[in-house]
Amino acid sequence: MVQLVPEEIQTKEVLHWKGVHLINFSDSACSQKTRIFLNLKGINWTPHPLNLTQQDNYKPWFLGINPRGLVPVLVHDGEVHIESNDILYYLDETFSNLKLIPDDDREDIIAGLDEENDLHLDLRALTMRFVLPGFLARKRPEALSLYEQSENIINGEVDPRREIELSFWRTYAVDGITDRRAHEAAQNFFAVYELLEQRLTHNRYLCGGEVTLLDIAWFIYTQRLYMAGYPFAKLHPKVAIWHAHLLLKPEFANEVQVSTSLKMIASAMQLMQLITSSTLSHIANF
Ligand SMILES: N[C@@H](CCC(=O)N[C@@H](CS)C(=O)NCC(=O)O)C(=O)O
CATH class of the missing domain: 1.20.1050 (Glutathione S-transferase Yfyf (Class Pi); Chain A, domain 2)
Structure with missing residues (x-):
């Protein structure tokens, strides 16, 4: 699971974000997957659009959050998570109302x-x-x-x-x-x-x-x-x-x-x- 350490996050503002935030791009496959998951789980989340066609993923603001330069990024109560599948494992565990990874199929x-x-x-x-x-x-x-x-x-x-x-x-x-x-x-x-x-x-x-x-x-x-x-x-x-x-x-x-x-x-x-x-x-x- 890839959770970034706060000292390596240069864009400090995200460390103060409360609740569930997703930095994502409308047409990115991994972002779409994560948004569908959030919707099905009924999680209240705040979108932060990042435009990949403008190559905003290489701008310092975003690289200061995810040095890998890829979307999506989840910020939950100031903790930064990257890699869509790791994000989804984390969310399913944390918000256990409706399991989209049932134990038997894990x-x-x-x-x-x-x-x-x-x-x-x-x-x-x-x-x-x-x-x-x-x-x-x-x-x-x-x-x-x-x-x-x-x-x-x-x-x-x-x-x-x-x-x-x-x-x-x-x-x-x-x-x-x-x-x-x-x-x-x-x-x-x-x-x-x-x-x-x-x-x-x-x-x-x-x-x-x-x-x-x-x-x-x-x-x-x-x-x-x-x-x-x-x-x-x-x-x-x-x-x-x-x-x-x-x-x-x-x-x-x-x-x-x-x-x-x-x-x-x-x-x-x-x-x-x-x-x-x-x-x-x-x-x-x-
Ligand atoms: N393994 C990564 C892949 C993430 C990834 O490649 N994201 C694409 C969009 S689907 C991206 O950010 N591409 C950046 C680019 O096109 O420059 C994950 O699952 O999060």
Whole structure:
């Protein structure tokens, strides 16, 4: 669990925030997952929007809270927590009214969320290749250098995540997301969705008859992959039905609404990909 030590938090104001606060970005998958969780639990929380498209995550105010430079960040009564899955474990434990990680499913859910977390860069790669055009997604060199120049100290050590983040954005600036990388990412998802499809053969939700955190997490990835053109109805029809069912719930639907401008951009991208035979299905051989 990643809770930051107060001495390393440079943006001191957050140490005085009372109650539950979430620094998040509307279109970020990990933020959406956390917001749905908060809604379902009925937790009273205060949103603090941070604009990733403006690269506000590399500005000193935010790096002074989370040196990792990623959203979401939870501040609860002045304590700062990062890493969405750790945040959700903490919240489920602290606000135990409605358990979204039931004791009987705990190990299964944690294993599933580790897998989800491991696929995060694959999700990012497919987003950058099929949903967002480079001119919107690329980091401005001056913004990235703010991150490079910051100390990135977490719990006394240089954050090991730092090099992974820098490497992703440097490679993306030069090569974009190559066909090979996109193919690999899509195939990684295919393998996991095959297993989710099996889980849904006998159950309404991924762990049985009730919604758990595992449903929230995979709902969010599925939502994003739909935007990238992943053909769920063809490849994993039970997943498609499960997703459509969850989308009927306002706690889910309200958090994944996409702005009209992003919808138009993503549609234009997909039209171009269709014309040039370079959709996700083409690249992944689906
Ligand atoms: N493992 C992290 C991943 C967080 C993450 O990568 N967040 C993305 C948004 S979903 C972000 O902040 N990206 C920063 C950027 O795009 O520069 C978590 O679960 O919190």
